[in-house]
Amino acid sequence: MRVIAFDFYPDEKFAAEHGIEFVSLDQLTESSDFITLHKPLTDKTQNLFDAARIKRMKKSAFLINASRGGIVNEQDLYQALLDNVIAGAAADVFEQEPLAEHPLFTLSNFIPTSHIAGYTDGAISAIGERCVAQIVQCIKQGERPTNVMNGLD
Known part of the structure; x- marks a missing residue:
């Protein structure tokens, strides 16, 4: 199977690692x-x-x-x-x-x-796992949480 994608800001490294070919929006739409x-x-x-x-x-x-x-x-x-x-x-x-x-x-x-x-069993389970990992990262390791949304220290 050929996987093609369009992105306004393509991540070429990710595409190469996953066998994805970036094309124009028109090419993607038509093919x-x-x-x-x-x-x-x-x-x-x-x-x-x-x-x-x-x-x-x-x-x-x-x-x-x-x-x-x-x-x-x-x-x-x-x-x-x-x-x-x-x-x-x-x-x-x-x-x-x-x-x-x-x-x-x-x-x-x-x-x-x-x-x-976002409400599959796997997604709900992953949310809990990520929350626990973030808590451990902050409390036990003294690190800033990953993916902070407001950017405040």
């Missing part, structure tokens, strides 16, 4: 069978997948949004799925959360989930 989105919502990513980009996808392709609502234009996706522009889509995130009724939910080629990607 992928499955596109999964894992980006934060920013000015650059807002409506990144709109009608024009979705139309560039293969007719047999699937779009999976596991990142943030707003990256995929939901109305454009609805119309594309209704018109069979792409084969299908799934989303774990939506512009309006908690989930409201949406025409997407009536389509057989769309799978919605309710923002649960």
